[in-house]
Amino acid sequence: MATLERIRSKGGVLVAVMIGFALFAFIMTDLLSSGSSIFQRSQMEVAEINGESVSIQDFQARVSEMEEYTRLNSGESSLDAEMVNRLRDQAWNQLINEVIMGEKYQELGIEVTSAELLEMVTGTNVHPTIRQLFSNPQTGAFDKEQVINFLRSKQYDPTANFYWTFVEQQIINERLFSKYSSLLENGMMVTNQWVESEANARNTKVDFNFVVARMTSIADDEVSVTDGEIETYYNNNEEEFKQDASRDIEYLTFDVEPTEEDREQTRQRLLEMREDFSNPEIDAAQFVRINSDIPFNGRYLKAEALDEEIRGFVTSASENEVYGPYFEDDTYKLTRLTDVAQLPDSVRARHILLRQNPQNPNEANEIADSLINLLNNGANFAELARQYSEDQGSAVNGGDLGWFRQGMMVKPFDDASFFGNKGDIVKVETQFGTHIIHIQDKGVPTTKYQLATLGREVTYSSQTYQNVYSEATKFAALNNTAEKFNTAIEEQNLTKRYGRNLNKNDRQVGALESPRQLVKWAFEAEPGDLSPIYEFGDQFVIAVLTDITEEGTMPLADVRSRIERQLLNDKKKEVLTERLQQEKESGKSLQEIAESMEEEVQSATGIDFSAFQVAGAGVEPALVALAVFSPENELSDAVAGNNGVYLVEVTNKEKAEVDTEQVKQQLARTLESKVSYQLLQTIREDAEIVDNRANFY
Template sequence: MATLQNIRNRGGLLVAIIIGLALVAFILGDILNSGSSLLRPNQMKVAEIDGQSIQYPDFQRQVEEMAEIYKMNTGSTQLDESTWVQIREQAWQSLVREIVMSDIYEDLGLTVTSDELFDMVQGNNLHPIIQQLFRNPQTGQVDKSAVLQFLKSLELNATPQQKAYWLYIEQQIKEERIQTKYNNLVRQGLYTTTAEAQNSLEAKNQQMNIQYIRLPYISMPDSAVSVSESELKDYYNKHQDNYKQEESRTIEYVTFDVKATEADDAATLQWIEDVKDEFASISESEQYVNVNSDVPFEDVYQKKEALSDEIAEFAFNNEVGSVYGPFKEGNTYKLVKIDDMKDLPDSVQARHILINPDVVGGYEAALALADSLKGLIENGASFAALAEQYSEDTGSARQGGDLGWFGKNQMVKPFEDAAFNGQVNQLYTTTTQFGVHLIQPTRKGKEVKQVRLATLARNIEPSTQTYQNVYAQASRFVSENQDYKSFTEAIANEKLTKKMATVGENDRLVAGLEDSRPLIRAAYQGDVKEILHNSEGSAIFELGEQFVVAALTKATEEGIASFEEVKPRVELAVKKLNKGKALAQKMKEAATGTDLETIAESLDAEVNDANGLTFNSTSIPAVGMEPAVIGTLSTLSQDEVSSPIIGNNGVYLVKVVSVINGTDQDVQAEQNRLSQVLGSRAVYQAYEAQKDAVEIEDNRAKFY
């Protein structure tokens, strides 16, 4: 069904970002019928949300359904791991929202009726998704007849997969609609008063230019203040919210890196030397390179100036078939062969008409339309007029299809070939990823000699023997150091580099280690001060080009960190507090008048300026966040010097030099602005509050 393909291509992005369900079921296979104890509910529980247990097979089925939708939207057949991670997260967020909000919607009496859905899909109030899918690109209008025709064809000859895809779209429309109803209820419950708007205007209108003296905390050495144990504990008890911590694991590890050796380098050089004669004699250079080289053949002609001096000297002073090398470039040995030489223009001016197959019903229809337009032009019709009428490249269409002058490697390859190799004023049809093009070269630049090179490249990579040797080193290290004490001693004795990382249960990567999810899972399954093991029981983790041996050094649980754990942080905070008091006293004693220059001189400090500050400001330029200072400004009269202000980055004396009053008096506009901001924030916070009100046990890390 070409129309369904059009919908996927044109609506994929819009549909994909709305969370939902769809499509085919995922079957776990024989294990579901095996009666294995692994299938006991507690062992297969991937989550519990508001008392509702979510089993792994059910969640995985939703993940697979979303994956199928993603493949259909993008045309993909295989998904990489990062995409799977995103899809699993999307499925999780969708599941959480569904469970958290379903009872809320029911209690409020919020539903989406069949009549509403009909109206949004084919009635008078089409949903934005439907508008996106069925908008005529030529007119910009939604074609309702196309909607009806599509739905009719869906009933008569659609596959089960296509029908399921459409049900998915309808489900997204329903979910978006009921969320909108809830959000509107939240917004309607909020109101910004006239007084609030007036106060906001006054705060925005009054801009202050100030001078200030700052004594930074680092200006006083730590030794100048003392703290007692009782002060520390008292501060900790009063500020425990500052020491909340998430669950985490801390690991120490060493890596045994697999790198190419001198022997690997020599073997790579030997291989490329051995094939040089064969490469020189072969007639089909493109096929040979594509089969044997680590980089594909490039069907590109280049001017002398585009090449390195060394290669240019060879290429433009030898015959076709000549071979240069081997030579080493970075981590690669190369042979370069002169494959062809031509006199070609260095630039071309051309015009084109781009036809989008998705708009006209597929590539066959697009090619047929291009052929018809070609016939019209050859019989005297205006290329420019037809381009303006039919071309999907709206930018060039306004110029009669003219693309102006362009050089080599500026266009996609098929288009470039037609433009550079075609004759001036002749018409050529070619296909690219953008659609079908009817191309007419109109002018060509000066022809210059250009060369096409065939490059045979072989990367210097670790051999199997190198892998085995490095693995043997890691294996020896593990066998000799099977507990944490010997692990740390061996690292020091062998002068290895010990690295450390702190990870969360759902983290995917340890910085610097490829595909390190297995190591993170092991950290949550291991014991503190023990060597970690992978799912196969080995203490060696193969992560990319590294073998890793690790130990768990700390397990941090969610909650308030103990006093002993955070004592260094508490001590820093109390010292900063005491410094603030001491610096404030020092400032107070020096502030005997309103002349900041005199006060600054006595404090061995300097006077700084900050302009355009309002009550809505949050920071001082070049200093940082200082809400206490900003708040104090509104209480000062012009030329008044403040008392010492203990801030985030130091202690301040502030003086308002001048005040500029703005002229914005539109209270209604400000009231509307504040209501809009408040409504947007409340919609997000309302859902977060509902989510925080339920208990969510997330066990995904045990399965992924």
């Protein structure tokens, strides 16, 4: 377990550095295998990936495994809802990757052998993940003996065994994908013709003048698009109009907020506590820990570091005097002056850290006493720190921590350093172990104040909660149709909110807190249905379903105007191209053509084929290509771009030497990059995936 504890601190980056494949889930007993009907099985199917069915039990086992791994890495005993949702999404993506890539590996006979795995773990080419986990903390070098010892001992520790199995499967999956992608990379090549073409494009920089005929110069009624043209475009480009299933809702929120009566009750409660809080015999810090909504902060602060209201109080108050109640940050507060001290802003110290030995709890304390005795008899602190201190960061510097401000160290260490005297050598216990501290120097002391602040956040009472709930219930009862819902909102001047294009797996609707149930309801309701009253955080919500969009191809009626606009623009480009071409063939200069088109001649300098955009034109790859490949001092043909139609006149061309070998290497890296970033995405796009997660989460 000791080794596992150490590698946990390094394991947090594992998920990020991997391709994203996870350990295959523990195979659970099929609860539906005996006497189950096909209908029952389909009810428990969370996914179908390329014909392979995945049950909710298997998927949840995978999620649970990922949650356990995350808890081990973070040291946390529980995960919040946001993290669980994130891990669920990650498990989903990894499930898809494993299934679709597993088919590819099996088809091509790609595998990772036992010998290959051993080489990745203990060989000469250790996998980066293993190298990171088992590096020597002092030297940073990989320690193969640590790996071997861990592998020998993990069988006696189920937690360590689980952790290792998870990591091992990740590196196997990463190596499988690496082999597959390497096959594609090796099958691609950069041809000499490609290199030559790219080099020629890069070795030319041009200065040019240009005129743009913008589409806005032609009114919509000057061109026309027929119904037949729209239908033909629609039929030939159906992929453009694919849509996911979605829902639109309108909803009303009833916010549960503290009333003035709630505020006054909180203030009165604090007034009742004021007498006890100001009692010198009562420990102010303990009183705050028990009764306050804000934690006790024992730091000593200068008056100028305090809020103006409190500053005026502390500079004239007596010790244990209490100020308040006063209102700040939605909280009523009482502040007690607990101490005034002369303290420096910073201290310089060095230390020797001795960690606790679980088998001998007194060992560190005994060694510390022996070392202090040596120091008191003239021993060199720096040499002892280098020899004995387990704080490796400071030990190499003789234990020197440099100058530090109050609050930068844990409290016992902080107190010993700031309240001790220059030159003192003191022993202190903290959660890190036993420290021997040498206070080397202290800054100039100034007056500082320690305060204890008792705070009670103003929250709504149960009566306020009931009143708002009753209001929501009454609204829902009286306005139980979509028409009544909208009429009431208008008559009562309420604020309607909208949730548009909700997908079945969405977990967010506006600013609502965890509104997953509302999304699920939207996919079960019919247009015009009103939802039950939902409670999300401090809000009650009533919604109406306004629209349903089914998965598939958008109806022509929904995209008709979009297609018409595209076709109108295309026809405008055709008209403008013809006009500009005629102007050019008439023998006019670029300036004369610009004047006849009521445009201006614009200029661009130093443009090469790699230019992303042209000033005055925007992102126009067609314009860049036209300029680079047009002859010098000749008017080009008219070419349509994204934003209009262009004529170009190149005024200067400069040739530059281009390293063709460097170009070839860059093109090769581009190909390799495309494989890395697009391969998995492309395979996923071609897969047949049925996502039923919304039925379960």
